[in-house]
Structures are given as C-alpha cells and as structure tokens.
Amino acid sequence: MKRRFFNSILTFAGLAVISASGSSANAKEYLNGITWEEPAVVTPGVINSDPPSDAVVLFSGDDLSQWKVNDSWKVVDGCMLTGKGKAVSIPKFGDCQLHIEWSAPTPAKGEGQGRGNSGVFLMDRYEIQVLDSYENKTYFDGQAGAIYKQTPPAVNATRPPGQWNTYDIFWTAPKFDEDGNLVSPAYITAMHNGILILNHFELKGDTPYNRPPKYNAHDSEGPISLQDHGNPVRFRNIWVREFTPAQGEQTRSPFIRDGKKETPIESSGDDQE
Template sequence: MKNAILYLFSIVVLFSISISFKNPPSKTTGVGAKAPKSAEVLFDGSREMLDTKWTYWEGPRLSAELPIKWKIVDDPVNKGTAVNSNDPTAAGGQYGTADIVTKKKFRDFRLHIEFLIQREKGNSGVYLQNRYEIQVLDGDSTSHGMATVINETESPYFAYNGVRKWNAYDIQFRAARFENDILTEKPMVTMYFNGQKVHTNVQINKVWGGKFSGLDGGNDDGKGITDRPGGIKLQAEGHPVIYRNIWIEELDLKEANTDF
C-alpha cells in the first residue's frame, strides 16, 4: 500500500513538472522581457530603427548634427546588438548636447528598457516624456543615484546587477493632469528594477536639471510643467552606456494609480 501511494505521488509530481515546462510563467518584467502584442518596439538593436524612430533632442544646448552618432555595437553579453550612448559631442558630461529622443510623443505608458554600463561611474539617464529622469549612474546610491526618480526617491541600489551586466527598468507612468491649463494632478510613476518593485505611485514634483535637461526644465525652475506630451529620451553623458530591448505600451490611466 505504501509503495502504491509513493508511486502515485511520483506520477503527480512528474505530471506537474511536465505541465510547468510546457506552460512556463510569462516574464513581464526584468532583463529579457518581451514586448506584448499591444506594445510598440522603439529599439530592436538595428541602425534602421534607431534612425527611423529617434532623433536628437532639439534643446537649447544641442550641438550634435544628424545622422545620430550613437554607434550600433555588438552585445557584450548575449547575441545581438545594442546602441552606445557615448556620442563624441557629449564628451566631458555635456548633457543636452547629443541626447536622443523618440520622434513619437507620449502621455500615459508602460515602458521597458535595458541598459549596460561598461565602466565604473558610467552615467546616462532615461527620461519620461522628455521631462522626468530615471537615473542611470553606477556607484551612486543617493537620491541622485542609480534607479532613482531623480531627486524624488532614494536609490534602490540593492537591485542593481552591476557594471558589464544587463539591467532593466519596467516603468508605468501617468502624465500630469490639467484643467484650464492649471495643474491639478502631479505626474506619477511605479517602477521595477531588474524585476523587483522599487517605486510605487511616486508623485513627481518638478522637472529637475534646468533648461538643458528636458521639456519645461527652464519654466519656473522646473515647476512650470505644461500639458504637452513628450518622447522617451536617452541621455548622452560621454560614457559608454549601452541600451537594447526598448518597447512601450500606450495607456490611458483614468485614476491616479500607476501600480502594476
């Protein structure tokens, strides 16, 4: 009897394992997350997509000239290609001189983006609506450091995979709301860093970094946010930080809640 029970138990376990291999759980956040059918791929590693969907941000400090000088490079970890943000125009940390931004503009969205910092202290940044920076900065765990909603949160440095390894941000963002051109609801963001939820419904108070940083940065010290959509921007800081697997899903978040 005991042997029969053990036999039946082993059959159940093997059947469960078999089912789990046939139907693995879907990976929706973290490194390697694939774009759902409802999403738009913004960068697939190709030069063609870079030139088709991106351009230099025409901010007050722009010095670079098209075509985009960010180079397509071999992925140092996996098969495929990525884009290197080390534009020569931005050498020495001249942000705003050679930042790239999507030609398409967005309001509410879910964004996935992967980055790899090739050297210690590497610096770049991911901008939501070309306004609100999610920091990319090795070695900094302050409120201005890695994976912060810059100057609005502490750094979840514990979730960072480190240099020369791929990292992923999964972000759900709700744009500011206005009535009669008056700000009524602040922009809000929830974020996963390498599959770990690190920020939940963070309200963003202003555009940081001044007029060279992004849209509205020069309006009332960044507090003069306007009701216009903006693109996804990647910052050139003169460092070898590379990007791949960028996709976005447009949303319409009626309620002030970005949790996912």
C-alpha cells in the same frame, strides 16, 4: 474519509454564504451599476521582456529610425550606444508602460556620478537615473533608479558592470488645465531587475541639476529621451505601451439584489463602513 458535499446556503452575520458546490437565486449580490466596455485583448510576448502585441517598439537592435539623434549615436552588436547630445524618440506618449534595458561600461571607470552615467527621461523632462551603482557610492537621490534630486530608489538593485539591467516603468503623466495650472502631478512606479524600487511616487516637478523641481505646463504627450553624460552606456529592447484604464459608465446607482428584490445602496440600511 469520504468527502461530503452540501448544497445548503449558510448565513453568517446577515450575509448569504454559498457552498462551492451549490448556488441560490435568493443570495444577496452587490451590483455596482457600472456598464463596462470589454477590455481589449493583448497578446503577451514569449517572455515578459518581449514586447506585447500593442507595444510601440522604439529599439529592437536594428536601427535608430524611431529616434532623433546625431551621427555619434551608433548601433553596435544590436545595442544602442550613447553618443553626443540626447536621443529623443519620435513617437510621443502620455500615460504609459516603458520597458528598457541598459548596461554600464566595462571595465568600470571613474566613480560617483562619473561612472556609467546616463538617464531615461519621461516626456523629455522627468528623469529616472541610469548609473553604475554597483559598489559605487554617490548621493542617494542620484544613484541608479532615483528620480533625480527628488528621491532615491527603495533599494539598490544594480547588477555588476557588463551585465544587463532592466527598468519596467509605469508612468502617469501630469495634467494641466487650459490656463496651464497643475491639475494632478506625475506619478511613477518602477521595477529594477524585477524588484520594486518606486511605488506610485509623486513627482515634485521636473528633474534639473541646478534648481528645485517645478511644473511647467506642457502637452499631454511627450517623447522618451536618453541622456548623454560622456559615458558609453548601452541600451537595448526598448518598447512602450500607451495605457488607458478600463472604461465604464455609471448607468444606475449601486444596489443590492436579493432574489428578485433590488435595493439601492443609499436606502438599503446596510452598514457601508
């Protein structure tokens, strides 16, 4: 059957509906009155795990020049191998996107918290757990992908020892006022091997082992740090993007444009529920 196209305007429930092949200068249009800055152009990597053009690369397999570490941390076969003490990034970040890949020791040794234990710390104080949680039981808020002692991951997406795990972490840093009072808490969204495990989780504070979490005022930016827990965990392909939301300014009140008529939302009489 020959398809017909109509350039008519249909009205339903008091709203103008424009056909796909036509338009009308008389159709109602909602305008929010915000003047937006043009979003920056970022070139993605060849694949999603590659750092995009605006990323800060913390480890690409060559050296540890972006980290404060002692000599026990090594680069072995293009991987960052844990040593004694923490590895602390030299660059510091606030709100950010973090990509990091890790692999538990193989063959697997130990059990519970003694198997492939490490951790990724945002701002050097808020930990998402690294652990060999493949067929390895432990307390749930201490398994891989947990915000340590605060929440388990929604699911256990850990790959077998020797295979690589990926964390993609989206971090909103906590905010404090000039007197050190908490204005807004930290939030984290995280994917483990492409699977959503934390969705805008609100942290209760830092993530210590021996006391309840709490917030202490700190700078708006802090380093990424990696934990040594006595297990030879490997890391690779670590990069971070600083994140700034789209910027705009409310230059006039929201309004409805209907042809040449502009009606402010506050006095339009339209149902805004």
